[in-house]
Amino acid sequence: MTSPLLIKICGLRTSEDAMAAVDNGAQLGGLVFAQASPRRVNLREAHKVRDILFGNAEVVGLFADNAFEEIAATHNAVGLDRIQLHGGEDDAFAERIEKEIGLPVLRAIPVATAAEAEAADRRHASAFLFDAKPPEGSAQKGGHGVAFDWDALAGYKGERKFLLAGGLTPENVAEAIRAARQHSGFVGVDVSSGVERGKGVKDAGLIKAFIEAAKEA
Template sequence: MNTRVKICGLTRVEDVKAAVASGADAIGFVFYEPSPRAVTLAQAETLARHIPAFVSLVGLFVNPSKAQVQETLKRIPLDLLQFHGDESPVFCHQFGRRWIKAIRVQRAGQIEQAFRDYDLASGLLVDAWDPERYGGTGHSFNWDLIPSDRSLPLILAGGLSSDNVFGAIEKVRPWAVDVSGGVEKSKGIKDIEKISEFIKEAHRF
């Protein structure tokens, strides 16, 4: 079974079209203003028009207010919510929409605890820790901290590119991989060839 691929942090129509044409399973929009990959609701409305049936649209939030998420859902046809901050399980689950929780891995046992805490999620995304940034660091972490016994689908992120995604999938056996910086020319500007190569390598396993 092919590992699913999410291309995150898209800001341009041509990048959305390229990701879809290359076979991405999911497209991620960042609704976190400090991020260089952030999009406004107006931008997201335009971009979303180019996402066809059977490609999931994911909205990434970092410690949002309830009102922010609700307003986004009114305007953008999100299939899945991704919470990448310090949100509680209760907060994540209140919107009547499927959701995944991202955690920034620092220590042994952290992933197992997250599986228990966020047991109502549709998946758990594991990313590299950075004291100042919530994802998009371009760094990987110690994959040996990832348990083989998983109660939720596991999504691997952090420092992935076409150079290492095959090996990452071979070692970790994730449900999906999530990439942003590894397929960019510059922050928020994707590279069409890098997107294509990444998806080819991810599906080679």
């Protein structure tokens, strides 16, 4: 039996965002704690989102080059289910997260070529998130609304599961799924800017459309 496609809505900032995600069947919700992101939430906002996600979707905390102590304190304050590392963290850092905080690590890997996808399997993580590379000089690591060439996924030969991100929208997610599901490791999709009506402002209608399109694919 084929496992259901995992759908992650990232950059949730309000209770309304979270309700739109869970009401339409998203299994993962992302809270951004990366310093440079316009989608960054404070602890008060994070608690409101988590209250909606709890029992309905996995709560993923996204960090990018945050200090280990900050990640641990955020988990203790909010109660995360998974840590997403989206910066330049090394393997020792990812391993420390899993050993000392006790949460699985979803490792974002910027990809432009098949060789970069192939190299991912040498990184430490419980699962990967293949994403587009940020524009040159950008401090923000993700959420730019830019897709990469999905043919590059053919380079990945690993057995660890991965989600596909980077420029996904309700209009192109079905095509992305068809390209990615040729690999046995593909388990889901991740979207942030593709379901926004403005930078960092989610649109419930776009969230619904994205999830419906992903499920139909």
